[in-house]
Amino acid sequence: KAGVTQTPRYLIKTRGQQVTLSCSPISGHRSVSWYQQTPGQGLQFLFEYFSETQRNKGNFPGRFSGRQFSNSRSEMNVSTLELGDSALYLCASSFDGGPREQYFGPGTRLTVT
């Protein structure tokens, strides 16, 4: 099976802009979670989608949002970008409602200038 894929791999945006990141889970997986990884804060949970419904949400401002489509692909959106949003955004897919094994994508490196 193909692994988790994310697009784009790299993004450079300006403060105030918005960005949309995409994640395609492993075929047959219905859960997609998003994480932010930074050197200072480590790996932090953003949110999880399961069967097109947001099931868990981390402690991030409302500028961070997401959705999941009927084919389990997921997108996350960050509006009004701030310098502190620069990070590696990772998505992870899991077969079902969990908790169980999660497999990460390669990430999207977002740089906000």
Place this chain on the structure above:
Amino acid sequence: GENVEQHPSTLSVQEGDSAVIKCTYSDSASNYFPWYKQELGKRPQLIIDIRSNVGEKKDQRIAVTLNKTAKHFSLHITETQPEDSAVYFCAASSGYGNKLVFGAGTILRVKS
């Protein structure tokens, strides 16, 4: 909410020695504990996991132990090799969904 503490932050061992990384968690409802290995510039890779109804799990040179009473779990790597050098993260999930709370990570260096 759940909090996971991980120690040490860096660990240097000689090739062939064992390495142990320890994590403690705060939420007694946590019931799933995975470990991830992340090499520089790569994605986190699941290397082993354990559930709360199991005390120990082994996979070749890697083992994980869980002490529910003390709320801590540990990763043991035996006969370390240079390719084991990476950042290792522990995590905990409290049972609803797949939300993982991660430890801060341990940089493992295996010297040959």
